[in-house]
């Protein structure tokens with residue numbers, strides 16, 4: 431069966447890499463593309479390549495008016511949830527790459543997806559090595575209770591923390607033992623410098639750094655008396671690392687009913 435795919439965020443950094451990649455798959459067909467500013471143009475051309483005959487729509491609603499199976503979203507934190515709810519309400523499976531959502535948003539999308547009998551795969555980071563970083567950090571958290579997350583990104587990144595750091599912190603908070611660090615509420619000085627607690631219970635402290643020269647790096651920092659472990663991922667300047675993981679998600683998302691979080695769900 432050919433999987434008919436709509437690419438929302440077709441003219442973005444990641445979307446431009448995915449448009450030719452989706453079109454090149456023998457088991458997929460690119461049937462729609464979304465960008466407000468490129469509406470009416472050919473999506474192959476706006477992605478920097480040859481004409482592919484798929485005209486860009488200005489809204490997801492427009493793109494959904496034709497038949498499709500899966501919507502892929504690499505847009506912006508302020509629109510991704512609305513896109514997800516719209517796509518699943520129209521019976522489409524959804525692959526979410528866009529950052530900015532948290533556990534409560536995903537619970538809402540999960541409910542809507544289950545009600546409509548479709549699958550959603552949301553991964554804060556579709557790169558294989560970033561996914562391994564998360565997996566290794568979750569393994570370490572079973573043995574070392576004290577962990578904090580440092581999130582490094584470009585000066586202009588729209589959201590903080592990054593999706594990568596948020597997913598990691600939320601999952602660490604679910605499995606790690608209580609930390610031995612002094613509670614932030616007992617800290618004097620400027621307690622905000624201890625970062626923000628992300629996740630259930632006391633959460634995991636996340637520190638977001640935003641500076642020119644970073645793309646996205648994420649560190650899980652574990653401490654025990656007299657020793658320390660750092661597990662870190664650094665993203666490079668191209669969107670290539672996210673392509674293979676996103677294609678895998680497009681192929682597999684219809685196997686689910688409801689939302690599954692993290693590329694690692696597909697990696698075993």
Ligand SMILES: NC(=O)C1=CN([C@@H]2O[C@H](COP(=O)(O)OP(=O)(O)OC[C@H]3O[C@@H](n4cnc5c(N)ncnc54)[C@H](OP(=O)(O)O)[C@@H]3O)[C@@H](O)[C@H]2O)C=CC1
Nearest residue numbers: 439440441442443444465466467505527528529554555556
């Ligand atoms: N999960 C992962 O592995 C990765 C996630 N990301 C995340 O993906 C998201 C996108 O990143 P990136 O490609 O760098 O973003 P860009 O800013 O380069 O591109 C955003 C795209 O979304 C479109 N867009 C923006 N707003 C809307 C809207 N309201 N309706 C429809 N389309 C819209 C833009 O077109 P226009 O403005 O014309 O509408 C553009 O095509 C970010 O949240 C980023 O953090 C990034 C890399 C990897």
Ligand SMILES: O=C(O)C1=N[C@H](C(=O)O)C[C@H](O)C1
Nearest residue numbers: 529554592593594595646665
């Ligand atoms: O905004 C980005 O650039 C990226 N965002 C993703 C995130 O928020 O985690 C991950 C990706 O490495 C780059």
